Amino acid sequence: MDSSPDHAHVDSIHQPGIWLSLFLLSSATLAFEINLTRLFSVAQFYHFAFMIVSVALLGYGASGAVLSIFPALLIRQPDRGLGRLALATGISIVVAYLLTNWIPFDSYSIIVDRRQIFILILHYIALAVPFFFSGLALGILLTDFPDQAGSTYAINLLGSATGCVIALVGPSILGGEGMVTLSSLVAGLAAAVAVFSTPRGSKKLFVSLGLSALLIISLLDLSLRLAKQNGLSAFDLHISPYKSLSYALQYPGSSITNSQWNAFSRVDVVRSGGIHSLPGLSYRYLEPLPQLDGLFVDGDDLNPIIADTTEPGFTAYLPNVIAYQLRPNANTLVLEPRGGLDILAALTLSRGAVTSVEINPLIVAMTPIYTNPRLSVHMESERSYLQRTQAQYDVIVLSLVSSFHPVQSGAYTLAEDYRYTLESFQEMRQHLAPGGLLVATRWLQDPPSEDLRLFALAVSATEDSEADPRQEIVAFRGYNTGTVLIKNGAFSPGELSTIRDFADQRAFDLTYAPDIQADETNRYNILPESTYYQTYLSLIESDPHQAFFDTYAFDVRPPTDDHPFFGHYFKWSQVPQIVAEFGKAWLPFGGGGYFVILVLLILAILLAGTLILLPVGIWKLNRRKTPHTASPFILRNLIYFGLLGFAFLFVEIPLLQRFILYLGNTAYAVTTVLFALLFFSGLGSHWSQHISLRFALGTLTLLIIVMPLLLPYLFEWTMGLPLVARLGMTVVTLAPSGFLMGIPFPAGLRWFTPSQTANLSLNDGNTPSSDIPWIWAVNGGASVISPILAALLALSFGFRVVLWIGAVCYAAALFTAWMSHQPGAVRRRSL
Secondary structure: OOOOOOOOOOOOOOOHHHHHHHHHHHHHHHHHHHHHHHHHHHHOOOOHHHHHHHHHHHHHHHHHHHHHHOHHHHHOOHHHHHHHHHHHHHHHHHHHHHHHHHOOOOHHHOOOOOHHHHHHHHHHHHHHHHHHHHHHHHHHHHHHOHHHHHHHHHHHHHHHHHHHHHHHHHHHHHHHHHHHHHHHHHHHHHHHHHHOOOOOOOOOHHHHHHHHHHHHHHHHHHHHHHOOOOOOHHHOOOOOOOOHHHHHHOOOOOEEEEEEEEOOEEEEEEEOOOOOOOOOOOOOOOOOOOOOEEEEEOOEEEEEEOOOOOOHHHHHHOHHHHHHHHOOOOOEEEEOOOOOHHHHHHHHHOOOOEEEEOOOHHHHHHOHHHHOOOEEEEOOOHHHHHHHOOOOEEEEEEOOOOOOOOOOOOOOOOOOOOOOOHHHHHHHHHOEEEEEEEEEEEEOOOOOOHHHHHHHHHHHHHHHOOOOHHHHEEEEEOOOEEEEEEEOOOOOHHHHHHHHHHHHHHOOEEEEOOOOOHHHOOOOOOOOOOHHHHHHHHHHHOOOHHHHHHHOOOOOOOOEOOEOOOOOOOOHHHHHHHHHOOOOOOOOOOOHHHHHHHHHHHHHHHHHHHHHHHHHHHHHHHOOOOOOOOOOOEHHHHHHHHHHHHHHHHHHHHHHHHHHHHHOOHHHHHHHHHHHHHHHHHHHHHOHHHOOHHHHHHHHHHHHHHHHHHHHHHHHHHOOOOHHHHHHHHHHHHHHHHHHHOOHHHHHHHHHOHHHHHHOOOOOOOOOOOOHHHHHHHHHHHHHHHHHHHHHHHHHHOHHHHHHHHHHHHHHHHHHHHHHOOOOOOOOOEO
16 A cells, blocks of 8 residues: 555554544534524524524534545545535535525425525535535544544544533633624634644645635634624624514615524614514504514514603503503512513512513623613523412413414414413412412414413413312403413402403403303404403313313414423314415415424435435446445444434434423523533443443433423422523533543444454545445434434423433334344345
8 A cells, every 4th residue: 555644554542643633623623513503593483493403414414424424534544634614514514504595495485485494405505515525534433443432432422522612611701693703713723633633744724725715714703703703704604584673674774783602592682763663562552652672582572661761651552551540559470571571560560579580691681671670570481480489479471472473474383482381380380479460461363272272271370280270261352463361369349340440441352251141252352353351261161171172273272391382382283274375375384494493304204214225226227247245235234223202312313302390491401401411421432441331221212202291390399490500400411411422433433343343444545335334324324314304203291201202212212223133133234
């Protein structure tokens, strides 16, 4: 073999340059992946975050397919190849972001604009490219050094865990766009470490020029952002025209006066003469509306910013203030008040103490009303505060913070909201003083859906408290919102009279009350039929309520902590009408978002199938030249490593969702859960050769089965702890499963490919016929499908079921490993 630097093979991966480069490259790609989920949540909608996970794994799977098709790539100098691939990763991070940002995908028009299908595919391919190059680097190292696969995989996982920390800390300093250039910079540093640790005789001019350009662009953009400027304008995020922020900026003279990122959100303040957002305000209020600024979180959900100088007279015409007419001296708790509308109402109309719980410190800093001396502010999640405090309140207000979103769009199908779950309403009821009131308002939809689900939550939570919802619930509607009152005790005749007087004066129509009459349900906001009253009455009188839910057109079952999708109304019975109206009308039901996810799943299956089967087909065509060559495409490898690809994500996705409740927001949960799983998986991978594969898979299966049964108790006992303690508790809780999840892949390589891990050598200059690249493709291909499939299964069955399916996959992998080593087993049955 030629011994020149271009062809010299590194005999061991145990070189600081290779390890450090792989560590930095893994950190860069994982930080970029997490940040992409945030960017797409802001620029598009939440369900695209699941697409990003699938896209990343598509890139990794494609790298294995390429190595299978072109095995000659494996005989090049690994450390030099690592530098080039890291550089390609850094450049493609920038290019992929700019391309998808400048050519946005329009999910709303995909039915009538066929170009959107090709744009979606373009996004998939472009965003997969950085992960392809990163996966190619890891795949080459795994194949070149199969006897050290555990250490290689461990470095990759530990680097990825570090990327989680970067993704959490970086946005507060650099913003979401700055995280793109930071990720490319870290990849560039990985390239520099690898390139400049190679022999001086190597040709590095082209790589050095590319590396210099990447570092200059990245450092320039980051320097501007650190100097509190906007960075390079080419990186400015383009937000979907369907988001509230885009609508607000269309009004003449509108401008963003403040825009900031933190670890879990982007918050914008818009000054505009067109902002008059006062949800539920009675049309009987005839005075001029106050001048308001608009507050937007992740480009959506317009909320008015209430200033200290705001004239409060209009607050008496808001629906929630009925609580203060019933309880004028109320000790009030306002949950997630955002811009402060419900705070102003409480301060104005109640003489009691006012407490607010708002998790986002950017909102508190940007909103003047939080400085009011009468207000007690707690910056934490609502559920954490309710679990921690022993206080009871006369009035609890669950603020309406979302903009009106037609359920037809389905844009918020996958957006979890743990405020609107059965367990949340039960907790709020427990904090009501005797005779206390819980008040919540949602937007009206036709036919009833969003408001009806709120009513269903009130009914179910009251029944679960062994109380009578027929006596303890009142509901009324304005022209665009519906309000529900839940009392800790039965409403008295005097209270019902006060509610009726309030409704008459504000032109609100009753939709349910203990003594309601049909003729008082359609007086002011007149409909052809009193639909809301009829529907609410049908629900509360149904026995069991499940019979009503089964026959109703929308899925309006009360969400639970295991199924926290308040915005998901899709039922399969809607399919015929949805299909009939494709391209002809706005979707009549809530299936839009669901069908976008289905399209993503179909696309993922096609791409994954191509990754897995294309190398097999090409090898069979080339086999005619060498008919006696053993096939590297073994059926048991497909089954075992495919199951691992499904299992890991079927465990990871539900855990991410469940810990959103525990930690308070998505960013903390994603970062902490991924860090724990990846960090301890890295340790498990490193020690995998010392632990039995069967023991690891068996123990892991049992651990996953019991986890959904134990987590609710953990949350109940520790939810009230400070955030830092809950972060630590999360890491400790996930450490055992994370450690065991790191074992099956490297141990499986030794179990199923013992000849390669013991004897594979590339020093003879021949192209190896290795199982490992295709194994990498199979594992990545299964992982492309699993996050999207996990999301769909969670929508239908809940997170607990998805977690148990992950356990079944690990159990099936254990069975595959056990069967492959039984006497008489067929060892190398190929495809």
